[in-house]
Structures are given as structure tokens and as C-alpha cells.
Amino acid sequence: MIDHAEALQRLDAHYQAMPPVAAMRLRVVDYDGTHLRLAAPLAAHVNDKGCAFGGSLGSLLTLAAWGVLHLRLEDAGVDADIFVADSTLRFLAPLYDDLQATAQLAAASDWDGFLAALRNRGRGRIELLAQVPLAGGGIATEFRARYVAIARR
């Protein structure tokens, strides 16, 4: 098992090295081995209606799901490039608070099968789920996406 504190520092450095992500004022909050939580201030993501811009919510969710997959692969000792293949967003309620996103594997995802495909064929595909919660309970935005990992040789 890797040290998660160091893994989160590396993940944060990875995010901040990307110009569009640096502009988001994103912060890595925590990771418990299955859930990764990111945050960003509303002020950097506010739209014309005073709530969070849908594109910003999509970016934060895309990064959270990418990040949890990256951390889990690191935990498993697999070195891979990770790409988002497709994603679906549902905007359920406007968010008037700072942004938070929590990402995890989708319930139906077969982690062991994904790892085996990566190790045996050099390539795997897996579904991730991420959500932006409302401050008072409930969900602002729901995200489902498939990511492809390609092993680095």
C-alpha cells in the first residue's frame, strides 16, 4: 500500500501542471482508498446566474474521476495513461456554494477484470461515477463516464 498523503501531493502537482486546471483553483481534499474528493471556490466558477457554471462542474467531475482511477491504479502498482472516453452529466439543481466533487468506481464496475485486462492486454476500460453535492444535502450534478487506461511499457 502506498502512502496516500504523498500520492495526493503528487496528484495535486499533476493537476496544477495543466494550465486549464491551474486556472480552476482546484484543491485535493481527501482520499480513503475508494473515494476521492476535490474542491474549488465558487468565485472562480460562477456563471451569469450567480451559480456554478455547468462547464466548470463537468471539468471538476472529469478530474475527480480521472484522479480516483489514477490513485487506485497507483495503489495496485500499475503504471498507465488514463483517458476519458465518454461522459454523461445531469444537472439536477443549481449550486450557489463552493464546488466539491466526489468520485468512485461505478457500482457495476469490475475492478479485478479491469486490472487483469490492463496487465494481460495492456488496455482496460472502466466506468466511474462522480457527484457534486449540495451544501444542504442532495445532489447538484451527477456524472457517469467511461475511462480507458493504457499500460505504459
Next chain:
Amino acid sequence: MIDHAEALQRLDAHYQAMPPVAAMRLRVVDYDGTHLRLAAPLAAHVNDKGCAFGGSLGSLLTLAAWGVLHLRLEDAGVDADIFVADSTLRFLAPLYDDLQATAQLAAASDWDGFLAALRNRGRGRIELLAQVPLAGGGIATEFRARYVAIARR
């Protein structure tokens, strides 16, 4: 018919007033009454692999589809707030060039029915389609989304 040059200046000012959009270095390219084209430099949107970040592509596409719906409603003389309800992104190929996005109504969308719903019930829902082309032909990213418009009284 409104003057599109002035409409595009107003649209650009609207975009630039949103902090997350100002950070994107977005540019309104043109509008022919049915298609709106936006652009942004790759340098502001590059990811860890040297190509365009998926979250940035999603934001540009969300803004392009929002923008063409805004312009068409303005053409029709309808004053409405526009919200994205849900969206689906397909990342078909990586983009190593500056970003462009073109948005239009989805082929199956019923524009007249949408306008009638907005005028009669104060609310309408319509599907938009947007794409990021590859420089050499073909499509980098495809976007479908439903937007809700609520008439301002």
C-alpha cells in the same frame, strides 16, 4: 432580424463576464443564423498528454450550444434564461491543435414547438448538438445536450 455583428459582441461580453469563461481565452468566431462557432487556444487548455483537456472541450461545447440557443431566441424576440439540463460527451480522437466548437440545433429538434411552449407555458426544452472538429478533418469531440429555457416576464 437583429444585427448579428452586434448580437455577437453582446454574446462575447456575456461570456467574458463569467470568471471561468474569461480564463478560457474564448473567442466568438462567427454565426450564420443556425451555427455558432467558438474558438480557444490550445495553450490555455492543454492536458498532461499535450492535447486538449476533456473538461475544457466540454466547457467550450456547453458554451457554444448555450450561445447558439441564446442567439436564436434573440433572433425570435424571446427573452429567456437558458440552463443546460443534461449533456453527453464522446471523445473520439485527441486534439493537438487550437480548439474550435460549432453548435446547432439537433436534427430532431422541433424549433417551432419549442418557441410555442416558451410563449404559451413560459418554459421549453430543446436538444442541441455541438462538435469539436479535428484540423485535418473528422471529429475530436461530439456533444449532445438538452437545454431548458425559461421566459423572463
